Amino acid sequence: MEKDFEQMNYYEMLDVAPNASAMEIRSAYNAALQMYQPDSLVSYSFFSKEERNNILFLLEQAYFTLINEAQRTEYDKELNQQGILKKPDNITALKKPVNIFDINRQKFKATWKKDNDELRRKIAQNPNIRDILSQQEIKGSDLKTIRNELGVAIEKIHQETKIRLDYLNCIELDETGKLPAPVFLKGFIKAYLKSLCIEPVEETSHRYMRSIPGQKLT
Amino acid sequence: MAHIWPIGGGKGGSGKSFLASSLGRILSKSGKKTLLVDLDLGAANLHTMVGVPYPEKSFSDFVSKKYSDLGDTVLQTPFPNLFLISGAHDSLDIANLPYEKKIKTLKSISHLHYDYIILDLGAGTAFNTLDFFLASRNGIFITTPEPTSIENVYRLMRAIYLRRIRHHFSATSFKSLEKKTQECLGDSFLNKPENIVSVIRKEYADKYTLIKKDFSDFRFKLILNQLRKQDNIALGEQICKIIRKHLGIHVDFVGNIAYDEHVHDAICQRVCFLDRYPHTRAANDLRELNKKMSNAFGEQLMLNYL
Numbered sequence: 158m159e160k161d162f163e164q165m166n167y168y169e170m171l172d173v174a175p176n177a178s179a180m181e182i183r184s185a186y187n188a189a190l191q192m193y194q195p196d197s198l199v200s201y202s203f204f205s206k207e208e209r210n211n212i213l214f215l216l217e218q219a220y221f222t223l224i225n226e227a228q229r230t231e232y233d234k235e236l237n238q239q240g241i242l243k244k245p246d247n248i249t250a251l252k253k254p255v256n257i258f259d260i261n262r263q264k265f266k267a268t269w270k271k272d273n274d275e276l277r278r279k280i281a282q283n284p285n286i287r288d289i290l291s292q293q294e295i296k297g298s299d300l301k302t303i304r305n306e307l308g309v310a311i312e313k314i315h316q317e318t319k320i321r322l323d324y325l326n327c328i329e330l331d332e333t334g335k336l337p338a339p340v341f342l343k344g345f346i347k348a349y350l351k352s353l354c355i356e357p358v359e360e361t362s363h364r365y366m367r368s369i370p371g372q373k374l375t
Numbered sequence: 376m377a378h379i380w381p382i383g384g385g386k387g388g389s390g391k392s393f394l395a396s397s398l399g400r401i402l403s404k405s406g407k408k409t410l411l412v413d414l415d416l417g418a419a420n421l422h423t424m425v426g427v428p429y430p431e432k433s434f435s436d437f438v439s440k441k442y443s444d445l446g447d448t449v450l451q452t453p454f455p456n457l458f459l460i461s462g463a464h465d466s467l468d469i470a471n472l473p474y475e476k477k478i479k480t481l482k483s484i485s486h487l488h489y490d491y492i493i494l495d496l497g498a499g500t501a502f503n504t505l506d507f508f509l510a511s512r513n514g515i516f517i518t519t520p521e522p523t524s525i526e527n528v529y530r531l532m533r534a535i536y537l538r539r540i541r542h543h544f545s546a547t548s549f550k551s552l553e554k555k556t557q558e559c560l561g562d563s564f565l566n567k568p569e570n571i572v573s574v575i576r577k578e579y580a581d582k583y584t585l586i587k588k589d590f591s592d593f594r595f596k597l598i599l600n601q602l603r604k605q606d607n608i609a610l611g612e613q614i615c616k617i618i619r620k621h622l623g624i625h626v627d628f629v630g631n632i633a634y635d636e637h638v639h640d641a642i643c644q645r646v647c648f649l650d651r652y653p654h655t656r657a658a659n660d661l662r663e664l665n666k667k668m669s670n671a672f673g674e675q676l677m678l679n680y681l
Contacts, residue, residue, distance in 0.1 A: 161573050162621065172616075192613050199613040202526035203621070 162212060166241055167219035167232065175242055179224055186220040276354040279307055294368035295361060300349065301329040307353060318348040333369055379492045379511035385527025386498035389519050390600035393638065395495040396424040400649050401665045403457035407490040412460045414507050415497035417470030419462025423645060426453045430461035435469055438476055445483035472503050481510050500534035508535055512593045519601045520610050536624060537568040543586055569622050595626040598664060602631040629667055632660045
């Protein structure tokens with residue numbers, strides 16, 4: 158027996174690592190309670206009444222200290238000073254919760270709206286884009302040129318249209334073998350054009366579809 | 376040298392004799408020369424479990440010097456490779472085996488030539504039982520998942536722990552240690568070896584390291600017998616955890632044996648359970664346990680009485 162129970166630090170009492178997350182501490186406390194409760198088969202007859210009460214009291218103290226972030230940092234500091242705990246840098250590596258919802262998305266949409274006018278203005282002024290749009294057939298590479306001229310990242314289109322990035326890349330690189338079925342492709346192209354504010358959408362997408370070999374309008 | 380497996384546990388029905396006979400049967404079947412010794416002095420019944428209903432010789436004959444060699448009291452069982460030293464027809468005062476006879480017995484046991492020697496011990500915490508249990512570092516505790524049985528096995532563990540600590544002190548120094556414990560913690564703490572150890576840690580640092588090293592060589596095992604479906608499977612692990620944390624002894628949990636009505640049937644028919652019902656859950660569990668333990672046991676045997 159290395160230590161009496163009373164001399165253990167809170168982490169040892171609960172049998173958790175010093176960098177355990179709140180979740181781990183909670184489940185460790187539950188497991189300990191199961192073992193030390195008065196009606197537990199494991200510890201019945203192992204402890205006297207006072208011993209058990211003492212242990213349960215200590216466990217509760219340990220749990221409430223460690224589960225409270227402020228008190229825990231305070232306690233860690235104390236252990237640090239006694240040299241029991243090593244450097245606290247592995248403690249900061251705690252897993253933090255991650256946002257599932259992007260709160261900034263609303264804002265992002267608003268700015269996108271403003272950008273639309275900007276895009277239209279650019280399309281009207283840029284001679285290169287006007288040249289491409291006057292062609293009979295528009296290829297994926299043409300779409301890429303327009304996008305580059307407008308200075309829009311492909312990721313932004315992906316974010317806007319929810320079209321998979323690899324599809325977008327296939328479209329732009331004219332890898333016709335890997336393109337989705339024409340029905341979907343047409344929808345994708347329309348969404349793409351809309352997100353770049355290229356007009357007229359319907360007609361331009363027709364011209365694109367015509368350029369796809371083996372998919373002559375059925 | 377033989378592997379000695381002492382089996383100890385709470386009183387009546389925890390499965391000491393059943394486990395001893397079953398392990399003996401499995402080991403002998405796998406070609407190991409195995410000896411069962413019924414050391415449940417005064418309440419021996421192992422012979423009934425291994426198909427020797429009327430043993431001609433018994434352990435008592437060795438104690439009463441009818442045979443000078445313990446090897447002469449060994450009986451052949453109906454099973455190949457399985458041998459028995461029976462405790463049947465023991466003299467009625469055998470339970471109070473004097474100290475020097477006990478030492479003689481332990482010495483003789485260690486000189487027998489077998490692959491495995493399984494000691495079936497009696498219930499309770501008599502010094503004889505404790506010393507036979509400490510004859511090897513591979514003692515096996517067995518208990519059922521009932522509070523009464525677990526209570527007894529805790530008592531047995533504490534008694535063994537204290538008995539072993541006692542070896543490290545002379546009579547007078549142990550007296551003074553007891554006194555110190557009493558001063559530090561009060562009367563009610565004397566029956567708990569963990570309290571005595573915590574005093575040793577503070578007062579006799581060198582002794583403490585010795586004791587710690589001594590116990591780190593032990594490979595105690597725990598087996599939970601008669602586990603019914605509704606029982607907690609994790610119980611064994613939890614028992615081991617609490618012992619490690621509060622007593623400081625390392626006990627490995629080996630496994631559970633399922634509760635099985637067939638065991639009762641087999642014992643009533645006085646046939647070997649494993650042969651009669653080889654495909655029951657309990658039989659599977661027993662084979663599994665044997666496999667685990669045979670792998671886990673290393674070289675051993677201490678017997679520092681010798």
